[in-house]
Amino acid sequence: xxxxxxxxxxxxxxQAGAAADPLLSRGKAATxxxxxxxxxxxxxxxxxxxxxxxxxxxxxxxxxxxxxLGAGATVSRVKLSWEAAYAKAxxxxxxxxxxxxxxxxxxxxxxxxxxxxxxxxxxxxYVRMYGTARGTSYGYSLFELEVYGVxxxxxxxxxxxxxxxxxxxxxVVAAGDIAAQCTASDSGCxxxxxxxxxxxxxxxxxxxxxxxxxDDARLADFKNYYDKSWGAFKAKTHPVPxxxxxxxxxxxLAGYKSYFGAVxxxxxxxxxxxxEGNWHFVALDSNAFDQSAQIDWLKAxxxxxxxxxxxxxxxxxxxxxxxxxxxxxxRPVWRILYDAxxxxxxxxxxxxxxxxxxxxxxxxxxxxxxxxxxxxxGGAEPYPIEQVQPNSQKRISGDYGVLKLDFTDxxxxxxxxxxxxxxxDTGPTYNCH
Numbered sequence: 001x002x003x004x005x006x007x008x009x010x011x012x013x014x015q016a017g018a019a020a021d022p023l024l025s026r027g028k029a030a031t032x033x034x035x036x037x038x039x040x041x042x043x044x045x046x047x048x049x050x051x052x053x054x055x056x057x058x059x060x061x062x063x064x065x066x067x068x069l070g071a072g073a074t075v076s077r078v079k080l081s082w083e084a085a086y087a088k089a090x091x092x093x094x095x096x097x098x099x100x101x102x103x104x105x106x107x108x109x110x111x112x113x114x115x116x117x118x119x120x121x122x123x124x125x126y127v128r129m130y131g132t133a134r135g136t137s138y139g140y141s142l143f144e145l146e147v148y149g150v151x152x153x154x155x156x157x158x159x160x161x162x163x164x165x166x167x168x169x170x171x172v173v174a175a176g177d178i179a180a181q182c183t184a185s186d187s188g189c190x191x192x193x194x195x196x197x198x199x200x201x202x203x204x205x206x207x208x209x210x211x212x213x214x215d216d217a218r219l220a221d222f223k224n225y226y227d228k229s230w231g232a233f234k235a236k237t238h239p240v241p242x243x244x245x246x247x248x249x250x251x252x253l254a255g256y257k258s259y260f261g262a263v264x265x266x267x268x269x270x271x272x273x274x275x276e277g278n279w280h281f282v283a284l285d286s287n288a289f290d291q292s293a294q295i296d297w298l299k300a301x302x303x304x305x306x307x308x309x310x311x312x313x314x315x316x317x318x319x320x321x322x323x324x325x326x327x328x329x330x331r332p333v334w335r336i337l338y339d340a341x342x343x344x345x346x347x348x349x350x351x352x353x354x355x356x357x358x359x360x361x362x363x364x365x366x367x368x369x370x371x372x373x374x375x376x377x378g379g380a381e382p383y384p385i386e387q388v389q390p391n392s393q394k395r396i397s398g399d400y401g402v403l404k405l406d407f408t409d410x411x412x413x414x415x416x417x418x419x420x421x422x423x424x425d426t427g428p429t430y431n432c433h
Contacts, residue, residue: 021076025127025147027200029068029404029415031423032056036139042066043421045142053083056131056139063140066128067147068404070171070202072096075104075122077148079114080129083141086112089133090140094124101128110135120149170277173198174403175378176209176242176315176348179226190400191379193419195229198402201417204276206233209348209375210242210286210315212256217245222259229379238274239264240283242315242348252287269294273301278409278432280307282337284314289329298333302340309412309432312337313346317374319363321392322350323383334361338370341433344412348376351383352397353416355427359391368433373414375403394425 030042032054040055046067056063078092088110093101104122107115112135127147131140175194182189198206211217213226222231230237241264245256253270266272270285271294282301288294302310318330327349337345338361353376358369376383377400385395401418413429 021148021150023146023148024069024073024075024151025067025145027196027421028070029201029417029423030054030421031066033062033064034060034139036141040141041420041422045145046421048144050081050143053141053143055083055085055141058139059137060139061134062130062132064128064130065140065142065145066098066126067145068098069125069127069147069151072123072125072152072169073149074152075124075127075147075149076118076120078105078117078120078127079144079146079148081114081143081145082112083143084112084136085138085141086110086135087129087131087133087140088135090129090131092117092120092122093128093130094122095126095128096124098126101130168277169406169408170204171201172205172207172405172407173201173203174207174209174313174346174405175375175401177211177351177376177380178208178230178378179213179221180380181214181221181225183225183228189379190419191225192229194378194400194402195232197417197419197421198230199233201402201404203404206230206237207281207283207313207346208237208239208378209313209346210240211244211348211376211380212239212242214244214380216247216249217255218248218250219255219258222255226259234260234263237263238281238283240314241270241285241287243287246287269297271297275307277407278307279309279311279407280305282310282312284312284333286314286316286330286333289333295332295336298336302336302342305340308409309407310337310340310342311344311346311412312342315347316349317347317372318345318361319356319359319372319389319391320347320350320374321354321385321388321395322352322374322376322397323386324350325387326389331361334370341368342370343430343432345370345372346403347372347374348378350374351376351380352385352395353377353399353401353403353425354395355393355425356389357391357393358430363390365391371427371430373403373427375416377401394427396424399424
């Protein structure tokens with residue numbers, strides 16, 4: 001028996017008709033309680049293919065499969081296409097934060113095949129199937145889990161993102177070290193895959209942490225490579241340059257400036273700031289940390305800031321367990337940010353993912369410190385982890401992906417999402433200082 005919470009009972013799945021709302025879940029980031037193996041990852045249930053599937057570990061209840069819609073939504077329909085390993089009993093649940101869940105439908109006597117739930121009125125950003133009883137001796141397996149509904153707010157597909165005083169939660173995608181000199185026609189080319197993932201997440205805007213284009217970041221290279229992947233959402237991107245942008249024979253940052261234009265120079269310099277909700281974002285050029293003009297600007301910018309929460313991003317990390325290691329060029333900037341009670345720093349340069357516990361500019365762990373994340377897996381060749389630094393909490397090398405950052409008026413959290421759609425790591429949730 002299929003039961004829609006609220007009292008409506010459907011005798012057979014799929015008999016309530018189809019909802020007219022759009023499909024929201026295709027290609028979105030997904031997680032699961034377990035997987036049978038790498039070929040049966042959570043994202044396989046959201047890839048639009050009728051031949052790929054998610055499968056849980058066998059023989060254990062309960063199990064769950066979750067999708068992040070990327071924004072709050074009113075969910076009107078959920079369609080499940082079961083493989084032979086189906087659920088005899090399960091709940092469909094929605095959540096605003098991925099922690100507290102509300103049931104919107106329940107199956108008590110499933111028989112596999114296709115379950116098509118319509119007429120739902122759930123509200124949330126996350127949707128999950130929570131299986132409580134297997135229909136076979138195996139696990140749970142879905143070819144597809146499709147979520148239909150209406151997003152509470154849909155970012156404009158073109159044009160710069162508004163950066164006004166409006167509050168509330170929003171999502172940002174960030175990555176550094178992106179466009180190698182290859183295109184999607186090369187199966188080993190990673191930046192088209194990270195771009196596709198970034199676009200599926202559909203954030204409020206995108207951040208890049210330098211080395212956007214390899215090797216010398218000429219304008220022609222930007223047009224031939226970066227533009228064919230991450231260029232699809234250039235107007236919604238807030239970039240910063242890396243060291244490779246300085247190698248252009250036409251002049252340091254020449255191709256970078258020509259390609260991005262006012263997107264990268266909104267205030268006339270290669271460093272700038274902008275606001276979103278209760279957050280102040282500071283974009284810095286770490287190639288020029290020795291220039292007093294940028295340091296003086298940073299001090300004045302932070303002194304004028306009225307937002308509770310502060311995030312900064314640039315290319316060279318102060319702390320890194322990767323091949324380049326720690327870069328002290330950033331320490332004076334860290335001191336300024338620390339004194340201003342900044343919350344978050346994002347970097348690239350080393351081609352791996354790494355997160356650190358809150359620390360001060362001298363590397364001492366402290367609750368009022370800054371959280372640093374290295375997100376250098378946007379498409380360039382991975383670097384190995386070499387010397388693990390103090391306060392490093394998680395390191396991943398070899399899995400290309402992006403940072404999916406979730407901001408609220410009072411804090412933030414994040415996930416590192418691989419190009420296969422699986423969440424490789426989820427960081428703690430922090431409150432702003």
